[in-house]
Amino acid sequence: MVCVHQCVTFVLEGDGSGPGSVGCVAGDAQSYILFCDFFDRIIESYHGHRISSQTPESDFNYDNLKGGDDLDSSYAVRCEISVVRAVEDFSFPTHCSRGERRQERYTLQRLEQELSGGLLLLEELSQEQQKELNVNPPSSTQLRIGVARDWPDAxxxxGSTDGSLVVWVNVDDHLKLVSKRDDANIAEALKCICINLLKLEVFYRELRHPFIWKQQLGWVSSxxxxxxxGLRISVHLKLQHLPRHRRLQDVLKRLRICMDRAESPALYCVRNAATFGLSEVVLTQLVVDGVKLLIAMEKRLESNQDIDELIPTQK
Incomplete structure (x- = not known):
């Protein structure tokens, strides 16, 4: 772990392995400017997209998504879409003070008047509530990078009244919106995220604490x-044959998605490989189209058929 103390702090994150890990985190939004030579190279390498002067695309019109509500339920068992946001005028959770965290929590408490749901403090949760919400003690990585300071204070x-949305406050990021579904309806999950994220964006802008946007990078967080x-789309698939196929990694690379083993032997998590360089709808479309193709390949293999003709050309 390396720390550089100047106007801001960035630290090495874990060992750089695992989904979503890049080996470093930023102390605040200014880090991306002061240490641009460092962060830009990491961003370009991780996301496979070159940073330019062009403003990144953004598209929250969920109606532009084609499909996503028609995945074969015999294979696609559930899905999850999450998005993270950082709030202007606050250090990131890796470097923020106790007072900043408490102010951020107080701000979201005011949001209860805008959205239908309720806010629960982690320090007040019962054991049963913690289990239901999948609240775990801070990991070793969270402890190392500083986000677990004063845990679980602030x-x-x-949680929304209908259970369709959860918003985590001051954990790894200022805000993390999560929509989970047991029917793998990505279209509805994306709709839920987009509608509520835009409501939050308006709310925070009115408070003069807008979400942090950088001209060449788009939305930034720690x-x-x-x-x-900041968008992550994942689908859990039942697969027996495809995970053992010799061309699988080549297929995933061409589809620009990743696949990891989930909690059971035949269950796999398929997700987008990057968050930068494409709009929200296009990223979701990549996952939808990729999942459909993986299911088609699995069906072919079940019938002892070849899948070579289904392998896409390099995108």
């Missing part, structure tokens, strides 16, 4: 792995 979770859109 950490909170907001991890360079999330710049651009």
């Amino acid at each position: 950490r909170a979770v907001w 991890s360079p792995a999330d710049v651009g859109t």
Whole structure:
């Protein structure tokens, strides 16, 4: 772990392995400017997209998504879409003070008047509530990078009345919106995220604490792995044959998606490989189209058929 103390702080994150890990985090938004030679190279390498003067695309019109509500339920068992945002005038959770965290929590408490749901403080959760919300003690990585300081003070979770949305406050990022579905309906999950994210954006702008946007990077937060859109789309698939196929890694690379083993032997998590360089809808479309193709390949292999003709050309 390396720390550089100047106007801001960035630290090495874990060992740089695992989904979404880039080996470093930023102390605040100014880090991306002061240490641009460092962060720009990491962002370009991780996301496979060159930083230019062009403003990154953004598209929250969920109606532009084609499909996503028609995945074969025999294979696609559930999905999750999440998005992270950082709030202007606050250090990132890796470097913020106790007072900043408490102010951020107080700000979100005022949001209860705008959205239908309730805010729960992690320090007040019962064991049963913690289990239901999948709240775990800070990991070794969270302890190393500083986001677990004063845990669980000023950490909170907001849940919608209908259970379609959860907003985590002051955990790894200022805000993380998560929409989970047991029917793998990505279209509805994206709709939920887009509608509520835009409501939050308006709310914070009115408070003069807008979400942090950088002209060449898009939305930024503590991890360079999330710049651009901060959007993560994942689908859990039941697969028996495809994970053992010799061309799988080549297929995933061409589809610009990743696949990891989930909690059970035949269950795999398929997700977008990057968050930067494409709009929110296009990133989601990549996952939708990729999942459909993986399912088609699995069906072919079940029938002892070849999948070579289904392998896409390099995108």
